Amino acid sequence: MNESATTMQEAMSDIGTDPQKAVKALQGFKDTFEQAVAKVDNAEVRAQADKALAATKEMVAAIEAVTKDPTKVAGVSDALTAFQEEMTKIGTVCGG
Numbered sequence: 032m033n034e035s036a037t038t039m040q041e042a043m044s045d046i047g048t049d050p051q052k053a054v055k056a057l058q059g060f061k062d063t064f065e066q067a068v069a070k071v072d073n074a075e076v077r078a079q080a081d082k083a084l085a086a087t088k089e090m091v092a093a094i095e096a097v098t099k100d101p102t103k104v105a106g107v108s109d110a111l112t113a114f115q116e117e118m119t120k121i122g123t124v125c126g127g
Contacts, residue, residue, distance in 0.1 A: 050098035057091045079117070079124045086110070086117040 042056035064087055068080040093110035096103045 046094065046098075054091070054095045054098055057094060061087050061091050076121070076124055079121045083114075083117040083121045086113045090114040 038056055038060050042053045042060065045053035045056065061084075065084055068077070068084045071077040071080050090107075090110040090113070093103070093106040097107050
């Protein structure tokens with residue numbers, strides 16, 4: 032999990048200087064998270080993990096879109112907020 036957090040932090044800091052590198056790192060995070068979600072067999076955790084994965088996909092798509100068209104920046108804020116909320120919720124479900 033720490034490696035994933037580091038990947039996210041590095042990707043977010045690269046957005047302004049190297050957007051393609053940031054998008055590639057975020058896509059890697061999304062792919063790794065998707066593989067982890069596929070292995071979850073607890074129904075309650077899986078339901079929240081699926082929501083978090085959907086939010087992750089939306090965030091990656093929004094960031095990728097804004098690197099191609101800066102006028103789409105408004106969508107990034109909403110996507111990041113949803114991502115943060117869903118990841119917090121999965122932490123709550125997993126932590127009890």
